[in-house]
Amino acid sequence: MSIVVDSQQEQYALSERPIQFGFFAMFKVLRRNWLWLTLAMLLGLGAAYQALQVIQPKFAARSTIILANVETRINPTETTIENSDTSLIHVETEIDLLRSVEFARKVASELNLISDSYFNPYLSATETPVPNQDQQFEAVLVRMLDSYTVERRGESLALDIRVRHPDAGMAAQLANTLSKTYIESSLREKKEVVQSSISELRDRIALLGGRLSEMEARLAALIRDNELDDTSLGDELRAELGRLTSIMSLAGDQNASSIRVNEAELRLAEVEKKLEERTRAELTQSKLQRSLDADLARYQALVERRNALETQVDFLQPDARQVTVASAPLKPATPNRIAILALGLAGGLIVGLAFVLLRELFDRRVWTGTQTMQYLGLRTIGYVPRIRFWRKRDKQDLFLSKTSRQENSPYQLALRSLLTLLSNQMRKKDSMVMAVTSALANEGKTTLTFSLAVSAAREGHRVLMIDLDIHRHGLTRMAGCAIPKDTPQDIWQDQKTIDEQIVPCARFGQVNLLSFSQDVIVPRRLFDTPRGKAILKKLRATYDVILIDTAPVLAADEANRLAALADFVILIARWGRTSEDALGTAAEALRYNQVPLAGVVLNDVDMRRYSLRDYGAHRVGGYYAYNNSYIYKSPQ
Structure with missing residues (x-):
């Protein structure tokens, strides 16, 4: 019996999936996820717009003071006045003083900010009981410290005091009061030290x-x-x-x-x-x-x-002098609409990129043949394009059209390419016995088996379909035949009984169907007995192509009992749906049961979307992808 098995598949072992980075890899990832990225950026813009509706506009005012070049201080040891050049430490200390709570307390008391509703949120609060004056004043200090900043202008001795407030006049008044209070406080404290x-x-x-x-x-x-x-x-x-x-x-x-x-x-x-x-x-x-x-x-x-x-x-002179007097601004400084919208757009893009990368990283579905070989060690021998049809009731006419009436359709080209590849690798001249299975249900194995049979019949081959999916009988239903009541033991033990059970499907050419009773047990040694081998030999002599449709590997055990019946098995994976784990586990189960595995066929491939992931479909599947725009319409 000929076996079409790649040496890499014999040494199959599920490996960890590496993370690939590169310009073209990232370009393809972004290209196939452009819709998610666009949606994320739109959401970011929407969030930024909502933020603009909530953020309260604020006016910015600035006053500038310049520290004295000479620092005057009392020597505690000699009790004398000493002068020294202003150092960086002194500048940083003065900035900390301007940002201190005690300094803010002086300014807040002088301006009576406890009566300002912006600084004192309890004035407009309706909750009871209302906090006492001390608690309210502490809240005012917190809000006040958040409303102004002190920054050094480069390496100079100039300090900019910037204030933000919803009221333009109050912003300018607060900035000037901060400068004035600092200058007066520095002189007063210096005199107090000297008097002391x-x-x-x-x-x-x-x-x-x-x-x-x-x-x-x-x-x-x-x-x-x-x-x-x-x-x-x-x-x-x-x-x-x-x-x-x-x-x-x-x-x-x-x-x-x-x-x-x-x-x-x-x-x-x-x-x-x-x-x-x-x-x-x-x-x-x-x-x-x-x-x-x-x-x-x-x-x-x-x-x-x-x-x-x-x-x-x-x-004595103060430690600073005010050189810029703040004036009431004419327009609010915040929020910066352009910056916030740009930030929202960038944030949406970043979130979208993170989502896309995580989606790609944790996406274990099978998308490309390169993926099955690189991560699972399984050779991909065919790519079958997706069939589009207008109405589900047209399915019978659809298959007839795709496999019979339109010989150059992408679907028909893919089937012929797969049949050619498999027949060329056979090492003997007799018929080809091929089993078709999948890891899980609803991956298109029955549809592909039926399509391969009709396509082979169109090329003049005598085709026998054996429906061993005894739980669903999808192949029998698709051919429009009734489900028999005989068990595999009853049929397979006698050539005459098999000939009686084989049903011709004349509508699809030289296609015949052999089916068994539903939900019965297939004996493990049924096809390995001398009588079973003789019957199989007779069927090989009668038919050119024998296609066996089996139940999914991970759902039932029939596929693991085909070692003595089929020359090889092809494993169907539904493009973008079958997971790597399921496909790898199914291949491992077949290998441990010594079932010859020819390779993987990617089914239901959207060739336009496939090009966003891999450009290697032409290596096996031909050049049918360019005509994937064909959509079947039922004949009128």
């Missing part, structure tokens, strides 16, 4: 003056009590000490009387004590004098600092 430093210096001067007075009193008492103002007294005591020391030395050498020695010793001890006390008092005086001099110098320095600050406090 002056007050601190005054307190330190008073404290140090009291300490100086106390030290002077202690020094005067020390001098008075120890007669330190008499500078000669110390010299006299030292001279007396020297004289008594000499007397004591002479008395010891000459063995003087003990009385005189004792007197001299007492006098010496007294002089030493007085000299020691005077020396200690002089040291204390020197220490007190040094402390007094240091405190006096410190006192004079503090006085000088206080005098300098008191002189400079009236000459």
Whole structure:
């Protein structure tokens, strides 16, 4: 028995589907999904239009202040005013100050924004209970901080204060008030810092003056009590000490009387004590004098600092000046209709692209022959175009017309191409036994089997159709024959019985039909017995083409029992409907049951749409795609 099987199909294994990127791949994806993209962009435009109806128009006002080139600050250590170049850190700090809650609180209080319905949403609210004043004011601060921005203009010291408000006059007033409040606050805070430093210096001067007075009193008492103002007294005591020391030395050498020695010793001890006390008092005086001099110098320095600050406090300048005064704008700045519509269009396009890419990524349906080979390892041997007809009741006439009356229709060309491909791959000269099956129901296998039979008959072949789809008998119904009551066991065991059950379909040429009873069991070894093989051999000798229509592989088991009956099996996949998983599982089931699989036929192909996915249909199916515009109309 000849087997038409690709080596890649024998090694079939369901693989993960890679994601393909490239210009032509993306172009084809966008081309075949242009309707979804257009719909998404229209939805984006509609959403943008609805947003424009909801967004409240706002006017924009701008005031500009320029920070001073020199930064003035108080040195907390020296309590002096220092000037330095304005740094980037200082600029960023001032921007943060302008955006702070405390600064916004000052401006809101000055303008009484709690009575503005835009800033205070509770004024127009109908809910009860109404929040208290503090809660309302906090809501005002939140809305106010959202209504203005502070931006630095390049690398300069200019700061732009931009305000948006539904009222043009209020927008300009708020912008100017922000600038004015900042300038006045900076000067006021700077003066407060200087006044605080002056007050601190005054307190330190008073404290140090009291300490100086106390030290002077202690020094005067020390001098008075120890007669330190008499500078000669110390010299006299030292001279007396020297004289008594000499007397004591002479008395010891000459063995003087003990009385005189004792007197001299007492006098010496007294002089030493007085000299020691005077020396200690002089040291204390020197220490007190040094402390007094240091405190006096410190006192004079503090006085000088206080005098300098008191002189400079009236000459302090604010940290900024306003160079641009905001005026009431004439037209609203937001919403920008063109920008919002463009954003809606771009957003719709992005959403559409995301939807299309996800749709393509998760679309596991079979669309191309390249897809079946690349992802499933199954060769595609034919492409059968879609048949269009006006009314469903014309179906019988349709098939007769497509397969008999119009030999050059796209459908007929596809059938002849498929028959030629299959017959050329047969390695023997006798008849061809071909089984047709699919993964699931309603994929067009019965229709294709019937069409192949009529097409082969038109070429002069003797054709036998065997309807093994015993559950639906679609082939029998399509041929217009009655369903017999005999089982496969009864018919297949006797050649005479088979000849009696074969029904000619003269309307379609040399086409004959063999059918069995409905919903019966086909024995597993029915076609593999010696008698069954002999009968099959006789049928091969009688007919040129034998077509077997079987139930779907994943729905019933008949297709897996054809290894001994058919030369090969073709697997039908409905274009754009059969999933890769179903097709791959069906092929795997046939392979495990040693059923020779010739390949896959894509059925019901819309060739115009197929060209948006793959340009390789001509490789197997011929050039019939160009004439796919034909639409059948029933004869009048």
